[in-house]
Amino acid sequence: MTKVKQESAYLFNTGQSFQSYDFLGLHLQADGSYTLRVWAPNAKGIAIVGDFNDWEPTIELTMLDTTGIWEANTDGIHPGDHYKIQVTGLDGRTYLKIDPYARQFEKKPGVAAIVPAPTTFKWHDGLYLGRRKRLHHDQRPLNIYEVHLGSWRRNADDSYYSYEQLADELIPYVKELGYTHIEILPITEHVLDASWGYQTFGYFAPTSRHGNWEGFLNFIDRLHAENIGVIADFVPGHFIKNYDALYEYDGTATFEPQDKFTAKNVRWGTWNFDLGKPQVQSFLVSSAMFWLKEAHIDGLRIDGVTNMIYLDQDEGKDHIRNEHGDNRDLAAIAFTQKLNAVVKQNLPDVMMIAEESSPFVGITKPTNEGGLGFDYKWNMGWMNDTLKFFEMDPLFRKDNFNLLTFSFMYMYDEKFILPLSHDEVVHGKKSLMHKMPGDRYNQFANLRLMFAYLTAHPGKQLLFMGSEWGQFLEWRDYSALEWKDLADEMNREMSTYTNVLNHLYTDSKALFQQDDRADGLIFTNTDDAASSTMTFIRQGIAPRDFMVTAFNFVPVEKRQFKIGVPYPGTYEVVLNTEDEEFGGTWTHVETTFKTEAVAYKGQPYSFEVTLPATGALYIKPKRIRMK
Template sequence: MFTDNDIERLRSGRHGDPFAVLGRHEDTSGPQPRVWLRVWLPGAQAVGVIDMASGQPAGVLAPLAAEGFFQGQFASLSADYRLQVQWHGGAQSVVDDPYRFPLLLGQTDVWLLAEGTHLRPFEVLGAVPRTVLGVAGTAFAVWAPNAMRVSVVGDFNHWNGAAHPMRLRAECGVWELFLPGVGPGARYKFELLSRDGHLLPQKADPYARSAELRPATASVVAPMPPLQAPAAPRKLANALDAPVSIYEVHLGSWKRRPEEGNRWLTWDELAEQLLPYAQDMGFTHLELLPISEHPFDGSWGYQPVGLYAPTARFDAPGEGPGGFDRFVARAHAMGLGIIVDWVPAHFPSDAHGLAQFDGTHLYEHADPREGYHQDWNTLIYNFGRAEVRNFLVGNALYWLERHNVDGLRVDAVASMLYRDYSRKHGEWVPNEFGGRENLEAISFLKRLNEVVGVERPQGITIAEESTAFPAVSRPVYAGGLGFHYKWNMGWMHDTLHYFGRDPLYRKYHHGEVTFSLVYAFNENFVLPLSHDEVVHGKGSILARMPGDRWQQFANLRSYYGFMFGHPGKKLLFMGCEFGQQREWNHEASLDWHLLDDPLHRGVQSLVRDLNRLYATTPALHQRDFTGDGFEWLDHHDAEHSVLSFVRRDANGDFIVVVCNFTPTVHHGWRLGVPAPGEYREVLNTDAAAYGGSNVGTPLGAATAEPVPWHGREHSVQLTLPPLATVFLKLSA
């Protein structure tokens, strides 16, 4: 029966089971079967029914005392019916009744969602445009197991939370509703009542594939991006033995349009300008600071609310989603890989986001000692909850499969691994064994990397991890976390300290530049000079170099040379490649005018040549992660701050790297070498073309002599340029 209580609960938006009373219901209680039809159409004056099976009018519904409610009884009425509505004001229309459509989630989906093992929950949750019973519309579904009522609100119902209450699939805690006629471009949110009847702030869709640009916060219905078939060339380009040189970019400040209000470039403009630049510079991959939708520009994307939605910041006006996919496709056509920074460690507490999503701590821990991040004023995912892990693992696959990115650089892994991360005694909760390790987060990371490895084997994951946690980049089956690569934060910090010292005192700190080779092969390392090193008062990399202007540039060039000779994949933050002078500002373009200065242009030329030498010399990249690809020639000469070593490839071919970290020129410098023959300079960071003093071994070559040195049977005499790194190859 349709009672006054049902009417009042529907009208007030407090009915938790609208399908129990609205729509078509068969009544077999009497001697003759009959069909009841009940609808709620606020603003309607009269409602007729068309039975689409016969194509004929079936009758007219009677208005109830409560305005907007209508019902009628029929001897028969097919499930395929339409409503012919006369609205107050005289308008007429034929509409579909959302409450005539069947269950949307299949039993397998329900089972997997409840179990937390649905690999691709984004295919059924969120707002999925689809056709049901021959009618085009959008299937809405949201996980909110503790809500009393959930409704879809949007432009299509004047944001009225009482208009379209959803159906609860209690087996998995998901609410669902198909809205006919709603398609891509429609703005929407979910309105929820908590289990105690409290009206919550309207929530953006956790699975939304598009969202409004801040300060607006609505989700936007968008088509499902097509599944992108894996490409064999990308798998080869991402392999451990491939050259990987990453250009890290914050898209909002790489380049702007000051003449147009300092606006960002669009995706297509970035494809036209950024991609050819990165290709010309010889980088193999771009790493994008987070591009998931985020409300605060100053977070640089590291506080995302729409984890499934590429930010609208770079969409052309009126264009809608799709620009990012064109950007990725063009990058791949140019031989460039795309890595996106991914943030599963925490999320902001914005009222329209995940915080207390259904009135309970659904995505986050309830205890602030586990669920609140003090450093960033954010909330921490409850990695022990199966549905939360499912949300995050599904998101990783979504970016890899649907947007065809090459890899995910996972942010703030250290904060996930340890319960006491950045917390004092008494501010954290030990694990079940009394330890500080976050066992649930560790399990999640292993699950993430196993799923990526099986479902998207050409994709890569990179951990930003700053501790000595063991086996981060080792397979899960071997006891590791399963990442492909790990950022070498120790190398970055030690070498920046070293190069920031006056060369006069470097001999007392020689270990800072050699220590990384003690552990270089414990993990698959990326050597990062990242955005974190050019913010918060640290200044630019160039500004941290000591000495006068010439020496600053010479130090920077020698540092880059050392970095490209050192085992490990490479990463440079934008601007570092031409010696950005000032600290990075996310609200302004890089200082491209600096390239009018020969010294800055020289650094840019050096980075371009280093990338090309690195990519074309297997000895510099093929054995980055095995000790047989590296050999010291001499690392003991702290007095002169000179280092020399050999890099080898799988065929035994090698390149010699010699570094002089003082401004003193060393003539007749004897260096032991692996084999007899002529050694030619293939790159010298002190070359005039780079802004250097053009000092080097006469004629750029030296022939090995049978003079034992550095434990070798042969040696060469070199002229070591000041504050420089030199690469030498044995002539064929």
């Protein structure tokens, strides 16, 4: 064994190989032959079978000393060939398995890998990546459009869009609506559509549903050309249950824990990764680095972090404790810290985002300070409370106003993204539009109001596809969105509103520059539960960059509604959620206000407005005098 191979195997086996995809898997050599390496430490024998040898085990691999890594070199393989790995276990039985490092798989329901052709793809996103490095993401607007590629749009015959079709139609749509990023549900290869990609097996392959590797790269490149970032959901906690994938890969527990009770994820119907095993760490960190480095992905949203970092999250595991007597999964916590530390060391300008719903302290705290090291955490508490509040009949909102104000108690504990995601519009939960109370007019009014509240609240923001125009049907992964809705005037007006609100957000530094700092929000009137109204000011870094926001959460117009402000002068309305162009009833109304030297709610000056029923106003300084 050469020194290079010895070092590569050592790094992989000690959990220090963070680009193991360069060593393991199938690789084209300069002379036209292929080298295959597979990690299967307890196997008795390994062979590659496929189209090139009539699926007979004629090409056998040999283990590199005692590394657990098997290798073979052959010149009988060609691009486009299908192949699998035949594993002979300790009991003498043979199993056909996937290549864990394959870059391309056949279309479902098969799981055979495909020998990829040599890539000819060239990137054109140098300027975009340069801008990404120069200005940190926490200083930029982050408005994410979450999309499931398989059901955003479909062809007339109900077939999936290709990556090229998605680039042609999704990119201009997202850009026109003013989103800064898209977030894609897992794009790694998977068999079951209903899993949405969260039961994955191809950790180095984009799903074949939409095309091949080069098609996917071109999709990313074209998004970057329009200055749109890409976040991908990533699933390092668990994998598909199928026996021809990673489960008992060498005939014994390889990627999963030895203990079947610990290995089985009952709630999700998957197998848990053994996150304390060094080789599994190398595999998963390498997968994350692969998408970030080789596919130029701008960030990863890590799925199911709560399930990873606690021992008792699954059914029947309430009693499990660690050696300290608590429910933390110490190995998973250490792995998560390693994953984030490696990513930040190599690619400090990408985003690592946690889908995490527990009170765990330090999710977005740096790893060198004892935190998990994520850049952002999904604020699931804000999401649950906000949706619960808006689903209520307005008559009861005054008695449950704490659902809105509670988030102010912890909004700077972590760096948050405020998500209205796919999980909230599926499995009988109803669409966001359908959740809103009242008749159709009032449902749209409430939806506009909720979106205005989302945008004004400290934190970056995310919205799932279809919600932008108020689709009434809840999301179905097996069919396209209800684009016919846009033939309806009220849905078109809702889409116009989302467009205007999104562009106002990206153009207003006050709404994003200080999301995670106390200086970014000035409380003016947030405790008036009796009237179900609220006002606060979002403050940018520059003193003149601020936005006054006022919300009325009941269908009763508030006249002579007083708003306190810090400086004297003239202020103007830049957004009224009840404007006629958005589907509201307001046409010719006063939009400019002059302050009076009347102190109100801790502010030295004030002015009065008419606050629309079930509506919100965004008000900016027009001409003010600053001390």
